[in-house]
Amino acid sequence: MTQASERPGRRPTIADIAARAGVSPTAVSFALNDRPGISEQTRARILAAVAELGWRPNVAARALGGRRADTVGLVVARPARTLGVEPFFAQLVSGLQARLSTDLVALQLLVVEDMSAELDVYRRWAAERRTDGVVVLDLEQDDPRPEELVRMGLPAVLVGGDGTPGPVPAVFADDHAAMTALAEHLAALGHVQVGHVGGIPAYVHSARRVAALHDAGSRLGLHVTTVPTDFSQDEAAAATRALLARDERPTAIVYDSDVAALAGVTVLAEAGLSVPGDVSVASFDDSELVRLAHPPLTAMTRDTFELGELVAATTLSLVRGERVPDVVGAPTPELTVRGSTGPVPGGAA
Amino acid sequence: MTQASERPGRRPTIADIAARAGVSPTAVSFALNDRPGISEQTRARILAAVAELGWRPNVAARALGGRRADTVGLVVARPARTLGVEPFFAQLVSGLQARLSTDLVALQLLVVEDMSAELDVYRRWAAERRTDGVVVLDLEQDDPRPEELVRMGLPAVLVGGDGTPGPVPAVFADDHAAMTALAEHLAALGHVQVGHVGGIPAYVHSARRVAALHDAGSRLGLHVTTVPTDFSQDEAAAATRALLARDERPTAIVYDSDVAALAGVTVLAEAGLSVPGDVSVASFDDSELVRLAHPPLTAMTRDTFELGELVAATTLSLVRGERVPDVVGAPTPELTVRGSTGPVPGGAA
DNA sequence: GACGCCGACTAAAGCGCTTTAGCATCGACA
DNA sequence: TGTCGATGCTAAAGCGCTTTAGTCGGCGTC
Secondary structure (H helix, E strand, O other), X not given: OOOOOOOOOOOOOHHHHHHHHOOOHHHHHHHHOOOOOOOHHHHHHHHHHHHHHOOOOOHHHHHHOOOOOOEEEEEEEOOHHHHOOOHHHHHHHHHHHHHHHHOOOEEEEEEEOOHHHHHHHHHHHHHHOOOOEEEEOOOEOOOOHHHHHHHHOOOEEEEOOOOOOOOOOEEEEOHHHXXXXXXXXXXXXXXXXXXXXXXXXXXXXXXHHHHHHHHHHHHHOOEEEEEOOOOOHHHHHHHHHHHHHOOOOOOEEEEOOHHHXXXXXXXXXXXXXXXXXXXXXXXXXXXXXXXXXXXXXXXXXXXXXXXXXXXXXXXXXXXXXXXXXXXXXXXXXXXXXXXXXXXXXXOOO | OXXXXXXXXXXXXXXXXXXXXXXXXXXXXXXXXXXXXXXXHHXXXXXXXXXXXXXXXXXXXXXXXXXXXXXXXXXXXXXHHHHOOOHHHHHHHHHHHHHHHHOOOEEEEEEEOOHHHHHHHHHHHHHHOOOOEEEEOOOEOOOOHHHHHHHHOOOEEEEXXXXXXXXXXXXXXXXXXXXXXXXXXXXXXXXXXXXXXXOOOOEHHHHHHHHHHHHHHHHHOOEEEEEOOOOOHHHHHHHHHHHHOOOOOOOEEEEOOHHHHHHHHHHHHHOOOOOOOOOEEEEOOOOHHHHHOOOOOEEEEOOHHHHHHHHHHHHHHHHOOOOOOOEEEEOOOEXXXXXXXXXXXXXXX
């Protein structure tokens, strides 16, 4: 408690510091912001006063002067309750957080109903100068958000996208290559009938995965059947049952998310099918959940935490007016083979 | 795009509205804040101008005038990477978020290394007027945070605690009663040797659970062995192995968290033990993970999302200066029996 | 008819910081 | 010797809003 204020009970302001250091408030401001025009001596005196009085900037006052809010926003248009389920999301937020906090930038989280509510929030934030920039998830085909954000003048960074330059910079991981690797793994094991429990087709990354799997399939001689879902466990379970009911029952099933894969494994167990004896299972998203399953699932591993850090770093650069490439490359997810994929049953392999 | 500004390119301010409505800025401010002294007529005219110009308050300017920042903070002192794993945490944040956002209050998230860093953040936030209040997790024995927060004048709400009034209000769920119910369930199934993979002993809620289980045990004739862990899967697995290696091998194991329980189940499977045939398993935390396990685990169910909402509502009341009870009761977790608990093997039951 | 009061509104100050314009002072240079 | 340009600093305005201290006209009261 070394804090002492000139006017007791009040938090020290730069005026207090100025008085203590025997200079004008302007000089204090200059010293604090590393602007030229202050001698080393004076600067030192000012900084000493700052330390003695325990002064901290009042963010509101700073922001009023048209400065940064030192806050980055993340608006998610998904049912709030589902967020707790998706490890991807929590990991991403942790990563974002970790990087932002080293620069003392805060993360504002907001969960909304749908995209129109999301856009409203952006408008509000832009108007209120509440955030310096935002991170945008779940890009859709013909997504209106990038353009709207540009129009509002709110800096934004996209997570995902299709790898082509757009109105706002994107951090992009090559799902296409990853899915191709997964297809090759299954083909090498002799699988031909491959089921795919996909995500929401409107999402660009879901669509890319579907395309990649089918492309690779036609090249490798796989018969791929995709069933789209809304990423929920119920739909994933239903999709699994639908795949099992087909005439040509798949000998391998690829799930777009870890949660979906677990739901699928449960369905397979209920159906009395062994993994990977009867059906091989692979998850596109790796996570703790997937590792804890029986057997642990083969999955495409990527470091979502690291992805979050990369997105955060990109956003910080953008906000600070540095040049940011249109597309920032994130590491391509890599195949981690675990016990859930094996040779096709009764196959030649 | 009906927005039009008096001074093109600039966002409308109350001065613009005042001009348009033919009143003074003061009148606009009064109208916007529902203060008396403005006729209905004038008020309507002002609000019309607000709508026409698409005016939004500048939060910074508001905050400068000593008002709320409309932001609640949450600082978590845990390794950032572990957050993605814990469904509890994500659910809590979702719930907080959901309740706060209905009042247009933002949630600031910050992950730090340890409690001293956490306290630093509180100090900074208090000084910068960045948040109106904070939510505090993971209360420890002799935790310095409540008192420090009171000293800083930063309103705070505790999640957890021991149910006794402290310097700051707490939202409290009766873990003791919950753990007792779980013990009774196991006793009814004939179990006597009960293992307990606990959490971090320094945490008040962990300690309460241990105490509850042992109390109930001595009442019901259970032999309870608690092994503390740091909540990580590695330690949970190790603890499970330690329990299995004991002379009196437990016929039932209680895990303090869902993630720990899953890790434990994996260890049991590797040891060739069936659940619940050889060993019954119960998790104190319920979650999607637990439901997806094989077999689905018996667990104490509580609505963590709802808990988050309750905490948020309490914090909002506190911040607004309303009276808040010292201890706000959250629903006691309820026992959900699933397939992982069964009669003691070879027992009389 | 003077007085006080009330309702409706305004002027102006102030919140804490940044920024622009400007003012001395001093050395260098022609 | 006078001018120019740095250098180091200050005065003052301004950011957008809230709030305090009025002002002003009208109405009721004695």
